[in-house]
C-alpha cells in the first residue's frame with residue numbers, strides 16, 4: 001500500500017461509501033491511528049486503483065481496565081463499476097492470509113454478516129457485550145479469532161489502543 005497515492009485511496013472510498021463517510025462510527029474507532037502496513041492492500045488494474053482494504057490497531061477496553069488488542073478490518077472497497085466480480089473476496093482473502101501470521105490481535109469489523117459471515121467466518125457471537133463510541137447495529141458488529149488470538153467476550157468499549 002505504501003506506493004499508492006493516498007488521494008487515490010480517498011477518491012475510491014468516496015466513490016464506494018459517499019463523501020459523508022467520515023461521520024461513521026468506524027472512523028471514531030481509529031482516530032489518530034495509522035493503518036497497519038502489513039495488513040493493508042491495494043488492488044491495481046491497468047495502473048488504476050480499483051480496490052482497497054485497510055486494517056487498524058484498536059483494542060477492547062474492559063471495565064476492570066484491562067485491554068485486549070484487536071485489529072479493525074475496513075474499509076474494504078471496490079470501485080463501483082466493477083463490484084460483484086470477485087475482487088472484494090480476493091482482497092479479503094489476501095488480508096486474511098497475511099493476518100494468519102501477522103495480526104497481533106483478533107479481527108473485528110462493522111459490516112454486513114450476509115457478506116462477511118458467509119465468505120470469511122465473521123460473526124456477532126462474541127460481540128454482544130461490546131460497545132462502540134457511536135451508533136451501530138449490534139448484528140453488524142462482527143469478529144473472528146486469528147493467529148492464535150481469541151476474542152474477548154465480556155463487556156468492553158472498543159477504541160484506539
Ligand SMILES: CC(C)(COP(=O)(O)OP(=O)(O)OC[C@H]1O[C@@H](n2cnc3c(N)ncnc32)[C@H](O)[C@@H]1OP(=O)(O)O)[C@@H](O)C(=O)NCCC(=O)NCCS
Pocket residue numbers: 016017074075076077078079082083084085086087088089090110111112114115
Ligand atoms: C462489499 C464489497 C467490498 C464487495 O466486493 P465485491 O468485489 O463487490 O464483491 P465480490 O465479488 O467479492 O462478492 C460477490 C458476492 O458477495 C455478495 N455481496 C456483495 N456485497 C454484499 C453485501 N453487502 N451483503 C451481502 N452480500 C454481498 C454478492 O451478492 C455476491 O454473491 P453471489 O456470488 O452469490 O452473487 C464491494 O461491493 C464494495 O466496495 N461495496 C461498497 C463499500 C462497502 O459496503 N464496503 C463494505 C463495508 S466495510
